[in-house]
Amino acid sequence: MPQAPRAPFGEIVQLLSVLPAGDEAAVEFVRARDARLTKPRGSLGALEGLVEFLARWQGNGEPTLDNPMVAIFAGNHGVTDQGVSAYPRDVTAQMVKNFTVGGAAISQICALHELNLRVFELALELPTGDITLEPALDDRMCAATIAYGMEAIAGRPDLLCIGEMGIGNTTIAAAINAALYGGSGADWVGPGTGLDDAGLAHKAAMVDRALALHRDHLVDPMAILARLGGREIAAMLGALIAARHQNIPVIVDGYVATAAASLAHAVNPDAIAHCIFAHVSGEPGHRRALDAMEVRPLLDLGMRLGEGSGAALAAVLAKTALHLHNRMATFEEAAVSDRES
Ligand SMILES: O=C(O)c1ccc[n+]([C@@H]2O[C@H](COP(=O)([O-])O)[C@@H](O)[C@H]2O)c1
Ligand SMILES: Cc1cc2nc[nH]c2cc1C
Numbered sequence: 001m002p003q004a005p006r007a008p009f010g011e012i013v014q015l016l017s018v019l020p021a022g023d024e025a026a027v028e029f030v031r032a033r034d035a036r037l038t039k040p041r042g043s044l045g046a047l048e049g050l051v052e053f054l055a056r057w058q059g060n061g062e063p064t065l066d067n068p069m070v071a072i073f074a075g076n077h078g079v080t081d082q083g084v085s086a087y088p089r090d091v092t093a094q095m096v097k098n099f100t101v102g103g104a105a106i107s108q109i110c111a112l113h114e115l116n117l118r119v120f121e122l123a124l125e126l127p128t129g130d131i132t133l134e135p136a137l138d139d140r141m142c143a144a145t146i147a148y149g150m151e152a153i154a155g156r157p158d159l160l161c162i163g164e165m166g167i168g169n170t171t172i173a174a175a176i177n178a179a180l181y182g183g184s185g186a187d188w189v190g191p192g193t194g195l196d197d198a199g200l201a202h203k204a205a206m207v208d209r210a211l212a213l214h215r216d217h218l219v220d221p222m223a224i225l226a227r228l229g230g231r232e233i234a235a236m237l238g239a240l241i242a243a244r245h246q247n248i249p250v251i252v253d254g255y256v257a258t259a260a261a262s263l264a265h266a267v268n269p270d271a272i273a274h275c276i277f278a279h280v281s282g283e284p285g286h287r288r289a290l291d292a293m294e295v296r297p298l299l300d301l302g303m304r305l306g307e308g309s310g311a312a313l314a315a316v317l318a319k320t321a322l323h324l325h326n327r328m329a330t331f332e333e334a335a336v337s338d339r340e341s
């Protein structure tokens with residue numbers, strides 16, 4: 001996609017373009033220990049890859065998971081005026097409260113598995129513009145929201161799980177995907193929180209209306225984000241960029257969080273190398289978006305909740321993988337005979 005880093009996005013595009021590489025020496029260090037653990041080589045499959053992933057992107061042959069964080073970015077969307085969700089817009093703020101008092105699925109996953117949960121509210125009282133009628137955000141607000149998302153890692157997590165909450169945002173993710181990858185609304189919409197067939201057809205028509213309205217302006221990934229937007233999607237993009245520059249591996253949640261990664265990927269495919277895609281959501285467009293980036297999801301559990309729930313479960317697997325890597329005995333320690341060649 002042609003790059004046109006217009007004024008407020010210049011630094012952001014620069015940060016997406018000049019990226020630190022992964023630490024292959026750290027990966028070799030992990031592999032050397034893995035080869036000595038009391039198991040046939042490779043027998044922990046993707047769990048071994050998770051430890052290598054942590055080492056590569058933390059830049060540490062002895063990776064840690066002492067401070068893993070699930071960050072939920074919450075935003076509201078003007079397009080909900082068009083009746084594109086099964087739930088009212090107020091649910092965004094109500095669920096934010098539920099996250100913090102412990103009643104949400106993500107709250108309990110985090111409590112059970114000792115993951116830090118932080119919620120970043122993005123002007124919930126100020127929904128973005130209705131994309132069927134106007135731009136979601138102006139360029140300056142969009143760039144400022146990306147910058148705000150970069151601050152999410154201020155607590156220096158050693159793993160960042162990215163999730164979101166925002167009634168209407170599966171419509172926004174569908175519009176972004178159509179703008180990035182082509183196709184019409186019907187190719188990218190799904191039931192979201194639970195639309196019936198008639199609701200789905202209407203949602204596709206609303207995406208098509210937005211694409212037609214903004215057609216001449218969807219010239220690069222940052223323009224696509226500003227026009228079709230979502231404050232939480234902008235902030236997730238910022239968090240993902242900052243994490244790369246601060247040696248923090250990222251786990252991306254579902255359909256909506258993946259749209260933020262797709263925007264980064266559209267600027268520079270290498271910009272998502274430090275990301276694992278936790279799962280393939282039940283939202284049908286998610287698999288297509290992952291395929292478009294040629295990335296494979298870790299899990300396929302039929303989940304379509306959002307709020308970081310899939311990413312948190314992937315983090316649980318990463319914690320397990322690292323625990324095994326650190327605590328299993330070597331062949332020597334356990335007096336188990338190693339392979340003959
Ligand atoms: O990320 C996903 O895979 C996903 C799939 C379906 C729904 N959601 C969540 O549901 C909300 C958006 O759904 P909707 O129907 O209001 O567009 C938002 O809060 C998302 O976190 C999330
Ligand atoms: C209740 C509810 C919880 C959610 N969590 C993430 N998105 C959500 C959407 C709804 C409607």
